[in-house]
Amino acid sequence: MASGEIKQVWCVRNDVIKNNLIKQILDLPTDDINYCEVVIKNKTRTLPQNNKFHAICSDVAKSGFEWAEKPRNSKEWKVLFVSGHSIATDEPTELVKGLESELINIRESTALMSVKRANSLIEYSVAFCAENGIKLNDTYGKYGW
16 A cells, blocks of 8 residues: 555444544545545455354265265355355356356355355355254354354
8 A cells, every 4th residue: 555545444333433433534535636435335254154154064075965966075065055045045146158168157255245144154054954964063163153
């Protein structure tokens, strides 16, 4: 970042923080040359959520549960869960022909999911495991999502 540039991230969790943010915004320059950009967005998924989801995918892979007539590794389970979750929650999906004529599911990124959406994905994955008798390792709960 160049000298004099400002980069601040505010986690608006209560009225005190919100009021401090409002004051900061009111103090920002407003001319056409020296202006700032303010972006408001939902917080993306947390590291504990990421760890928990990957632990679930790993547990399913280790269980030997088969999909499309063969066991899948944790990366494949991640794709299956994210794709299935998109369909189950009425999110748009797109299958396209890849560069080598393979079929590719253009899916959402788990890193860009909101905390709420990541919780939904975890709940979807846990429900799939329960419905299919796949035992999950209790240690994934230690991440406290």
